[in-house]
Amino acid sequence: MVGGSLSNIILGLDDSKVFSLDLTPKAAWFVKDNVALGGCVNLGIQTAKASATTVNYGIGGLGR
Numbered sequence: 001m002v003g004g005s006l007s008n009i010i011l012g013l014d015d016s017k018v019f020s021l022d023l024t025p026k027a028a029w030f031v032k033d034n035v036a037l038g039g040c041v042n043l044g045i046q047t048a049k050a051s052a053t054t055v056n057y058g059i060g061g062l063g064r
Contacts, residue, residue, distance in 0.1 A: 001028045001036055001064070008044070017049035028062055036064040 004025040012018030021044065028038025044056035 001030070001038070002026070004040075012048075016053060019048075020044075020046040022056075028064060038062050038064075053063070 002030075004023065006020040006023055007023075010018055010020040023043045024040055026040040028036040030036045038061070040062055041058050042056065042058040042060065045053065046056075047053040050057065059064050
């Protein structure tokens, strides 16, 4: 099973010029009928015209 999410999309077209994006790809394998185990990776970036760029990341597990 493969999936993901794309969230927190901000395209500040005003004077602040803020850009933000979060991406979370996910993958899981079925170990038996109706039971899947896997993991996910959280990736994020936020940048603004007048400040530094911030990068976020992390890992996690999932079960279904």
